[in-house]
Amino acid sequence: MFAAPTAAEWSAILLSLQVATAATLFAFPIALGVAWWLARTSSRAKTIVEAMVSLPLVLPPVVVGYGLLLLFGRSGPFGAWLASVGISLPFSWAGAVIAAGVMGFPLMVRAMRLSIEAVTPELEEAAASLGASPWRRMRTIVLPLAAPGLIAGSVLCFARALGEFGATITFAGNVPGVTRTIPVAVYTLLQQPGGELAVARLAVVSVILAFAALIAGEWLSRRGRQRMAGGAL
Amino acid sequence: MTALAVQITQALPVFEIDVELNAPQGRLALFGPSGAGKTSILKAIAGLTRPMGGRVKLGFAELGDLSQGHWPPAYLRNTGFVFQDDRLFPHLSVAANISYGAMPESADVQDAIEMTGVETLLHRHVGDLSGGERRRVAIARALAMKPALLLLDEPYNGLDRRAAERLRSDLATFLNGSKIPFILVTHTLDDVLAHDCHVALIEQGHVAAQGSADTIFNSDVGERFLSTGDAALQSGPVTVFKIERAQAEADSGLLGCYLRTEIKLMLPHGGMAAPGSYLKIRASDVSIAVTPPSQSSILNVLPAKIIALTAKDEMTYVRLDLGGALVLTARITSYSAAKLALAPGQDVFAQIKSAALVA
Numbered sequence: 056m057f058a059a060p061t062a063a064e065w066s067a068i069l070l071s072l073q074v075a076t077a078a079t080l081f082a083f084p085i086a087l088g089v090a091w092w093l094a095r096t097s098s099r100a101k102t103i104v105e106a107m108v109s110l111p112l113v114l115p116p117v118v119v120g121y122g123l124l125l126l127f128g129r130s131g132p133f134g135a136w137l138a139s140v141g142i143s144l145p146f147s148w149a150g151a152v153i154a155a156g157v158m159g160f161p162l163m164v165r166a167m168r169l170s171i172e173a174v175t176p177e178l179e180e181a182a183a184s185l186g187a188s189p190w191r192r193m194r195t196i197v198l199p200l201a202a203p204g205l206i207a208g209s210v211l212c213f214a215r216a217l218g219e220f221g222a223t224i225t226f227a228g229n230v231p232g233v234t235r236t237i238p239v240a241v242y243t244l245l246q247q248p249g250g251e252l253a254v255a256r257l258a259v260v261s262v263i264l265a266f267a268a269l270i271a272g273e274w275l276s277r278r279g280r281q282r283m284a285g286g287a288l
Numbered sequence: 289m290t291a292l293a294v295q296i297t298q299a300l301p302v303f304e305i306d307v308e309l310n311a312p313q314g315r316l317a318l319f320g321p322s323g324a325g326k327t328s329i330l331k332a333i334a335g336l337t338r339p340m341g342g343r344v345k346l347g348f349a350e351l352g353d354l355s356q357g358h359w360p361p362a363y364l365r366n367t368g369f370v371f372q373d374d375r376l377f378p379h380l381s382v383a384a385n386i387s388y389g390a391m392p393e394s395a396d397v398q399d400a401i402e403m404t405g406v407e408t409l410l411h412r413h414v415g416d417l418s419g420g421e422r423r424r425v426a427i428a429r430a431l432a433m434k435p436a437l438l439l440l441d442e443p444y445n446g447l448d449r450r451a452a453e454r455l456r457s458d459l460a461t462f463l464n465g466s467k468i469p470f471i472l473v474t475h476t477l478d479d480v481l482a483h484d485c486h487v488a489l490i491e492q493g494h495v496a497a498q499g500s501a502d503t504i505f506n507s508d509v510g511e512r513f514l515s516t517g518d519a520a521l522q523s524g525p526v527t528v529f530k531i532e533r534a535q536a537e538a539d540s541g542l543l544g545c546y547l548r549t550e551i552k553l554m555l556p557h558g559g560m561a562a563p564g565s566y567l568k569i570r571a572s573d574v575s576i577a578v579t580p581p582s583q584s585s586i587l588n589v590l591p592a593k594i595i596a597l598t599a600k601d602e603m604t605y606v607r608l609d610l611g612g613a614l615v616l617t618a619r620i621t622s623y624s625a626a627k628l629a630l631a632p633g634q635d636v637f638a639q640i641k642s643a644a645l646v647a
Contacts, residue, residue: 177371177373177375178375178377180336180362180369180371180375181369181371181375181377182363182377182388183336183361183362183363184334184336184362184363184367184368184369184389184430184439185363185368185388185389185429185430185433186363186364186366186389186433187363187388187389188363189363192363195388196377199379200378200379
């Protein structure tokens with residue numbers, strides 16, 4: 056049963072890792088900005104932004120994929136503009152990255168926001184009284200203290216992106232080597248007679264990847280708690 | 289010495305802060321009960337908050353003047369702040385905490401480390417320090433930035449008694465011998481007396497009185513501050529005198545301490561009292577006799593005139609005029625006061641059982 060994965064399976068595995076990595080890197084700066092704002096603002100818009108950020112978490116992924124099609128399809132508001140500069144996202148590698156990134160985004164923001172909130176403004180006050188500019192306070196106090204949470208959020212987003220199916224197949228389709236990630240490949244194989252062994256192999260790979268990501272996340276957040284408690288690292 | 293002038297108005301949820309503080313020597317203690325707005329005043333001075341109105345002047349330097357729209361944020365003020373809750377950075381070593389606000393490679397870091405005696409802690413992790421050690425590191429961190437003004441928010445609070453007393457003696461000795469202007473916030477009389485500074489009594493966001501320690505604590509307002517609130521809970525009502533002159537008495541082996549008007553008190557030779565240090569007398573250690581006592585173990589008997597009597601529960605507080613504008617408070621039972629038929633204007637003798645030297 057556990058013969059080496061075939062070339063097509065390897066392609067799906069590598070593609071999944073590439074797409075999930077790209078999605079995480081793409082979501083990171085935006086998630087950090089949103090998490091920072093949510094952690095520090097007292098604006099009335101906070102509740103609405105919070106709900107919008109969490110939406111992909113509770114919507115059916117297929118609906119999110121459909122929404123992306125509406126926005127980025129040729130006749131969509133962003134799609135039309137992108138088409139005018141020669142970029143088409145649906146059914147492309149970049150489309151798979153966007154679908155996976157959007158689905159992982161809420162998890163990332165949530166973890167980041169909690170870790171930024173855990174850095175008390177009192178520490179920032181202390182740094183300010185010691186002459187640290189807002190930028191230096193962010194660089195030397197908030198980000199280092201929140202780092203484990205930022206990394207844990209990224210790991211969650213990465214794991215979620217690895218498993219993304221509904222939005223991906225709706226928005227990016229099922230193009231071998233381009234958008235056929237592990238979940239899409241599993242779905243395709245299940246439609247074909249005799250694909251069970253390949254499915255089992257991909258399933259095992261999925262479990263290993265997801266498990267590794269979660270263990271890494273747990274380890275990092277524990278490290279973060281120790282750091283906040285001022286214990287030895 | 290750099291004169292310090294502060295004016296702050298700020299609305300707080302419960303009351304409004306409206307203070308004008310002047311410390312000609314640039315050394316000031318804000319004394320008053322918890323919740324009087326002292327910390328809020330410090331935070332405004334540090335630029336951590338923006339009050340409604342404010343002006344902070346240190347010598348010729350204007351740290352902030354809201355009437356000119358000039359209220360720089362904290363990080364541009366160079367005011368060292370020692371917070372009540374230390375606020376050490378948990379992810380940095382002790383050494384990195386101390387040098388956080390200092391110029392790179394500056395000698396100020398080494399000076400601050402030596403002054404606070406934290407040499408042996410430098411490579412420790414912040415989470416492994418005791419309360420006293422944490423406070424010393426917080427003070428070292430504020431000193432290492434070579435602050436133009438040092439703000440100390442209850443620096444001896446929350447420590448065990450011995451640690452607090454050691455730290456107070458170290459820091460007070462250092463500050464009294466240095467030129468660093470400071471503002472000390474405290475609700476403990478001993479903290480104020482340990483530092484050579486101007487005192488402002490703060491109550492509900494307002495200055496009830498300000499001046500030198502012995503004048504302030506000998507005034508009616510000062511007496512009220514010492515007989516109510518947190519200060520009273522710690523030691524009961526006390527009277528504070530400044531020692532003008534002290535000399536060892538050969539025959540008794542005691543120390544003769546002269547107060548403002550050549551009033552002499554005999555004290556056990558515990559610590560040598562330097563002129564300028566303070567003498568603290570608890571009201572509960574003062575008793576009253578209507579005739580000069582003869583056979584008594586009490587050495588210190590001073591003629592006095594009763595100013596006023598205040599009954600509180602079963603006790604009566606008697607304000608006594610010792611002459612030369614020195615006022616002493618005695619605490620006796622209301623029963624004794626009635627039995628002796630004490631009345632304002634009456635000439636009596638104050639017997640002082642023991643007195644404590646402070647710093």
